[in-house]
Amino acid sequence: xxxxxRTQFEACGPDDKAKEFNLRHRTFxxxxxxxxxxxxxxxxxxxxxxAFADYAPAGKDVVGVGSDTLQYMIDFLADGDAYGxxxxxxxxxxxxxxxxxxxxxxxxxxxxxxxxxxxxxxSCTPGTGSTVGxxxxxxxxxxxxxxxxxxxxxxxxxxxxxxPNGSGAGFSALVQDILAGDNASTAANxxxxxxxxxxxxxxxxxxSVALPGTEGIDQLSLATDTLPMLETTSPVSNAVPLxxxxxxxxxxxxxxxxxxxxxxxxxxxDTIIPIIPQVGSGTRKYFLQQIGDSALxxxxxxxxxxxxxxxxxxxxxxxxxxxxxxxxGRLDVYQGVNNTGVSGGIGGYFTDPSCPYLSGVSACGTGxxxxxxxxxxxxxxxVKTITGSPSSGSLFDPTRTLYLYFRSTxxxxxxxxxxxxxxxxxxxLFYDPCETGQTCTGPGGIYGPDGAPYIQTTAGETLLEDAGxxxxxxxxxxxxxxxxxx
Numbered sequence: 001x002x003x004x005x006r007t008q009f010e011a012c013g014p015d016d017k018a019k020e021f022n023l024r025h026r027t028f029x030x031x032x033x034x035x036x037x038x039x040x041x042x043x044x045x046x047x048x049x050x051a052f053a054d055y056a057p058a059g060k061d062v063v064g065v066g067s068d069t070l071q072y073m074i075d076f077l078a079d080g081d082a083y084g085x086x087x088x089x090x091x092x093x094x095x096x097x098x099x100x101x102x103x104x105x106x107x108x109x110x111x112x113x114x115x116x117x118x119x120x121x122x123s124c125t126p127g128t129g130s131t132v133g134x135x136x137x138x139x140x141x142x143x144x145x146x147x148x149x150x151x152x153x154x155x156x157x158x159x160x161x162x163x164p165n166g167s168g169a170g171f172s173a174l175v176q177d178i179l180a181g182d183n184a185s186t187a188a189n190x191x192x193x194x195x196x197x198x199x200x201x202x203x204x205x206x207x208s209v210a211l212p213g214t215e216g217i218d219q220l221s222l223a224t225d226t227l228p229m230l231e232t233t234s235p236v237s238n239a240v241p242l243x244x245x246x247x248x249x250x251x252x253x254x255x256x257x258x259x260x261x262x263x264x265x266x267x268x269x270d271t272i273i274p275i276i277p278q279v280g281s282g283t284r285k286y287f288l289q290q291i292g293d294s295a296l297x298x299x300x301x302x303x304x305x306x307x308x309x310x311x312x313x314x315x316x317x318x319x320x321x322x323x324x325x326x327x328x329g330r331l332d333v334y335q336g337v338n339n340t341g342v343s344g345g346i347g348g349y350f351t352d353p354s355c356p357y358l359s360g361v362s363a364c365g366t367g368x369x370x371x372x373x374x375x376x377x378x379x380x381x382x383v384k385t386i387t388g389s390p391s392s393g394s395l396f397d398p399t400r401t402l403y404l405y406f407r408s409t410x411x412x413x414x415x416x417x418x419x420x421x422x423x424x425x426x427x428x429l430f431y432d433p434c435e436t437g438q439t440c441t442g443p444g445g446i447y448g449p450d451g452a453p454y455i456q457t458t459a460g461e462t463l464l465e466d467a468g469x470x471x472x473x474x475x476x477x478x479x480x481x482x483x484x485x486x
Contacts (some may be wrong), residue, residue: 035070035313038392056156057098059193060417062425063154065163066103066170066200067282068307069327070402072349073223073467074200074341077455081089081466083344088429090455095419097429099200102149102165107350108304108330110278113146121146121221129281129439130350145304147278156197166307167201167282171405174199184415197425198406202282202327203289205405216408220431221401222477225329227287228385228397232313234465235320237387238268241321243393248291250274250323251298259300261321265391273316274298275324277307290398292319309380310334323386332468334381343421402469404430411486412430423450430455431477445473 057063064074078097080087090098091174104111121144129143151160164170177196184193199205202225207217229247231237238261242250250259250276259298262267276298277284284307288296288413305312313322324375332339336348353365389395395462410426417425423432432448434440439449447453455461477486 008482013459031253034362037049046323047223055098056153056158057096058093058156058261061094061095062197062199062417063195064097064099064198064404065154065173065196066102066168067164067167067202067402068108069202069225069283069330070222070404071099071108072199073103073329073332073402073464073469076463076467077460081344081463082346082349083466085459085462085466087463088460095418098162098468100152100154102170103164104163105353107353109311109353111148111150113148124339137349156426157196164199165201165277166280166284167199167205167278168285170199171201171205171207173212174217174405175207175209178215178217178407179209181212183212183215183409193485194407197410198404198430201405202400203286203404204403205282205480214409217405217480218408219478219480220406220486221400222404222430223464223471224399225398226399227283227290227325227404228328228387230310230313230324230326230331230383230388232319232322232382233384234382237274237320238266238270239323240264240266241320241325241386241390241395243390244291245393245395246390247274247396248293251276251291251302252293254299255301268321270318270321271301273318273322274302275312275316275322277304277325278304281307283307283325283327286400291396310383314381314384326385327468328385329468331383331385337468339470340470351386358407365470399471405480406430408486411477421450423448427453429453431475431486433477465470 001464006039013379015443033180076085076087078089078099080088080090101108103109105222113125119301121141122135123140124131124143124146125140128146128148129141130145130147131141131143132140133369134143152163153160164173174196177194180195182192182195202220207430212215228241229242231239240261243266246264250264250272251261258271260266260271264272274383276287285296288298303316305315305324308327310324310326312324313319316322329339335348336344336346338344352364355361385397387395406426410424411431411433413424413426415424416422417428421428427430427448427450430448430453432446434448441449441451447456453466455471456473456475461473464471478484479486
């Protein structure tokens with residue numbers, strides 16, 4: 001499009017102003033002509049409305065937010081995996097399953113603000129960091145680390161809001177959506193439709209506020225995952241096997257009394273660097289509960305890293321002394337194996353983010369993503385899980401359940417989701433119990449008349465397994481307030 005500089009007309013009179021308008025109008029028509037020509041050549045999908053950082057879901061798409069730990073299992077379920085298994089959204093259905101990732105990065109890395117994430121950092125520029133409401137303050141704040149606080153558009157036509165990062169953040173967003181009155185499956189008769197349909201969580205969540213009307217929140221168990229501790233292999237780690245009690249001592253220690261390896265059965269006198277996920281992370285909450293830290297607080301010897309990021313060890317001053325809890329499922333995704341350790345045949349799922357797409361640079365490998373032979377150097381963290389027997393107690397490596405949270409009324413909603421079907425969105429995707437008066441299907445008659453929800457089908461369970469987790473079948477659904485079955 002032709003550009004017209006404003007300075008050309010700064011000293012113009014009325015007649016010249018009219019000429020300026022005509023020139024601009026002509027420029028606009030030229031732009032339209034160019035766009036029209038382009039539209040006849042390029043795919044229609046390239047002209048699909050306003051540009052957003054992510055796809056902005058339509059009114060009847062199903063939208064989820066929350067935990068980093070669950071994001072790949074739901075991403076795979078929605079859109080398929082890199083191993084050739086298609087997901088729900090390629091089945092030809094009109095409405096989509098949209099699960100917003102916890103961070104803005106497809107490798108699940110944390111997005112930092114302009115101050116970076118240096119260990120010595122003590123303040124953040126306005127709008128970054130964990131201090132709420134500082135974007136327009138014009139002053140720095142102490143809410144380190146200085147995360148960018150990226151935003152998302154939850155539904156097409158809405159304003160951007162902060163992206164929920166973690167189980168607690170996702171659950172809180174769901175609660176706020178309910179409190180706002182957005183509780184109809186679809187907008188009808190003046191009601192407000194759900195903006196957020198579900199929240200992902202890697203730890204149990206509780207609600208302490210009164211919900212409107214008869215609305216409640218249900219918890220659905222989807223899969224299980226283990227939570228081992230991680231150490232480096234290069235450099236060789238000084239770490240030794242650790243018990244829950246030892247980890248409690250390490251993670252609650254304060255500066256001046258930080259724990260050294262020889263104090264927990266090791267030989268090195270180096271100080272241990274314990275890494276903990278960010279506040280709001282379900283992994284953080286679950287981990288602290290499991291090591292016996294009932295106050296859910298950490299000491300000043302502990303440093304914060306993004307949840308399930310194995311590269312966090314290398315970002316410390318002494319990687320060989322750093323440890324962190326990590327989802328075994330996430331580590332499996334890094335290694336390109338399923339929940340039983342079987343390789344997907346493409347190496348690690350995550351490719352080197354420093355390599356431009358099909359760059360041809362030797363360090364980045366060769367191949368074609370679309371052809372399934374992508375050989376770009378994968379980010380294979382030089383880490384491994386800590387195994388063996390601690391000097392006291394048993395090895396910390398618990399198995400945890402991964403959850404979805406949603407409105408109780410969605411279980412029995414009679415609002416069909418996809419055209420030509422009778423099932424609501426929850427029954428179609430995640431949970432479809434056989435209700436009184438229905439024709440039951442499935443083993444033991446556990447499903448409604450349309451059969452298993454997608455997540456419980458063979459295809460759905462394969463996608464979960466490829467995300468490194470073990471599907472729970474049959475699922476367990478409870479009301480979080482009454483603990484009664486859904």
